């Protein structure tokens with residue numbers, strides 16, 4: 001216990017000293033963050049400094065082993081680091097699909113060579129990854145995916161199309177689900193492969209979202225050659241890896257992205273009359289959401305503590321994803337209510353180019369990406385409640 | 391913050407689980423109700439609870455208690471909630487014990503805490519007055535009169551007030567502060583009306599007319615102590631709601647795995663599956679809120695009062711949903727007295743109201759957070 005206390009004290013002191021002030025201000029959008037990758041540029045000196053300092057500590061991937069670029073922290077220590085960063089609103093030095101999704105999957109299913117090849121560049125922010133799961137015909141029913149990978153001896157020849165591939169146009173590599181066999185059930189014959197987005201035959205086309213931004217793409221694969229050593233796990237066993245990766249993705253999406261409390265943000269919009277928000281109904285709803293927010297964060301902490309070190313949360317990651325994203329949508333509806341007419345401005349300096357409205361619209365995707373809310377409820381029904389036919 | 395039970399806590403929970411399921415199951419409540427029992431709970435059960443150390447769970451060892459703290463109290467309350475076990479645990483072992491432990495003089499403690507942990511005294515907190523929980527609006531007055539006080543007012547929803555050996559009355563003093571006063575219910579001017587509630591449990595309306603008490607009847611530092619008492623009560627009521635709501639949820643899931651319609655088990659219908667899965671999610675949040683508030687009380691966290699209030703609000707909403715969905719998914723049998731789900735709905739409705747419903751706590755949270 002006292003070891004952890006000491007770790008907390010040291011961590012707090014280190015962060016206090018090393019996290020530049022500007023890296024403690026809330027970000028307005030994903031694009032203000034440093035996502036790494038071949039073409040990435042730092043947007044400020046502070047951003048660079050903060051990233052480099054965290055990297056030197058192994059804290060871009062705190063719980064990964066040192067040989068893979070991490071700091072080898074245990075679960076409790078990693079949790080403390082997270083809490084201490086949150087305490088001062090420190091920004092994530094390196095948001096990354098490689099860290100959130102591919103890393104855990106490689107750590108569990110990758111060969112040692114693959115781990116040594118792919119993990120350190122993720123930790124150092126050198127290679128940026130995207131996720132090639134969804135296809136036009138395979139969304140919620142992901143296992144019906146059709147992108148074909150033919151065995152050509154020492155490589156696979158990949159043909160097909162992915163869609164909703166977030167940041168595909170900025171990513172260097174992709175982790176991709178392909179079909180290597182058509183003879184069994186739809187869950188069989190799926191393989192998990194990795195390839196460079198610069199490979200010949202890969203093309204991306206951005207899709208514009210309701211927020212006016214284009215963070216994701218259609219991705220086309222036309223006779224793309226993928227070396228066999230880039231197959232993760234066994235051929236035809238990709239579905240297990242895909243599902244495991246999704247549980248990590250879901251834990252991450254379920255987390256609250258607000259860097260200030262909901263009520264603070266709302267009051268900034270509405271002001272107060274005699275110490276109270278002027279709309280009593282909205283005020284009550286905000287209090288209710290803050291209580292749910294608190295209960296949600298206690299639930300995350302509890303479930304992480306319950307899961308034995310290193311174990312995944314299993315189907316409970318679906319519960320966290322479902323509740324967290326629905327709550328997040330609720331909070332942004334309340335913020336839009338609080339902002340009223342001001343929140344509707346789309347193109348003005350005053351509104352920082354419609355930042356609230358655009359963020360509000362973006363949250364609608366939270367309960368779709370990574371598996372929809374309905375799919376999460378199906379998973380809870382089947383694996384936790386064990387309801388018939390689920 | 392300890393959100394996962396340690397070994398001792400798991401043992402206690404298991405003991406309580408067996409104890410209440412065997413000694414005070416739902417059938418016991420039905421028996422008390424159908425027999426129109428005068429007391430409204432089984433005194434023999436309360437004596438056994440005292441023997442087990444449950445009555446003295448929050449009383450220090452010098453006064454015969456086991457001093458296991460609020461987490462332990464919450465684990466017991468959860469099991470009582472699961473079984474709808476009737477006892478003066480909340481009124482006596484939590485509310486009164488906390489008031490006297492934190493506000494009592496040495497003599498008051500010696501007299502009452504030992505009696506509580508020994509199961510020899512039932513005590514009741516006379517706090518609310520109107521239809522809603524509103525401690526700030528207390529109008530009962532305790533005027534200085536000679537060396538003592540003269541109390542005038544009317545109390546409502548005094549849980550177990552009809553059989554209490556001693557009342558703890560919250561009243562406004564000359565300086566407008568709220569004080570807590572020990573009042574013997576047999577004192578002249580105390581008029582007690584038993585009110586049988588919707589959940590077949592009991593409370594009382596109490597009129598206080600020129601009730602004279604001596605100066606040493608007052609517990610010290612009323613306001614602070616009252617906050618502590620209400621916080622403890624809220625966390626423990628939240629724990630009971632966790633048990634009652636959790637049981638309602640589980641019995642409903644079990645029912646939809648059995649009942650057939652349209653040639654299918656009704657649990658195969660996605661419309662029901664999704665509602666049950668949503669309820670499961672709420673149940674998880676509810677449990678975390680309860681554990682966090684109990685831990686905060688035990689650790690003396692500076693935000694404990696706030697967390698207890700938040701937990702009370704969350705659990706009121708969760709358990710209400712669990713009972714409503716429960717009755718609905720049972721269909722017609724859910725409306726019958728024969729099935730237990732309705733009894734859970736009634737108990738949950740009472741617990742929701744005690745010490746502030748969700749709207750009350752939303753307003754309080756917003757006020758205290760300056761918005």
Ligand SMILES: Cc1cc2nc3c(=O)[nH]c(=O)nc-3n(C[C@H](O)[C@H](O)[C@H](O)COP(=O)(O)OP(=O)(O)OC[C@H]3O[C@@H](n4cnc5c(N)ncnc54)[C@H](O)[C@@H]3O)c2cc1C
Pocket residue numbers: 130131132133134135138139140141163164165166167216365366368369370371372373374375378
């Ligand atoms: C912001 C965002 C980012 C994304 N990023 C990526 C990415 O990087 N890589 C990637 O591969 N994919 C990505 N996706 C795609 C995402 O995973 C899919 O959109 C999602 O799985 C749903 O598939 P779909 O769009 O085909 O909807 P559909 O599956 O067609 O669903 C339509 C509606 O039907 C409901 N539905 C479907 N099946 C059932 C069922 N069995 N029971 C009840 N209801 C059902 C759904 O819940 C939904 O409401 C992203 C999506 C968004 C919104």
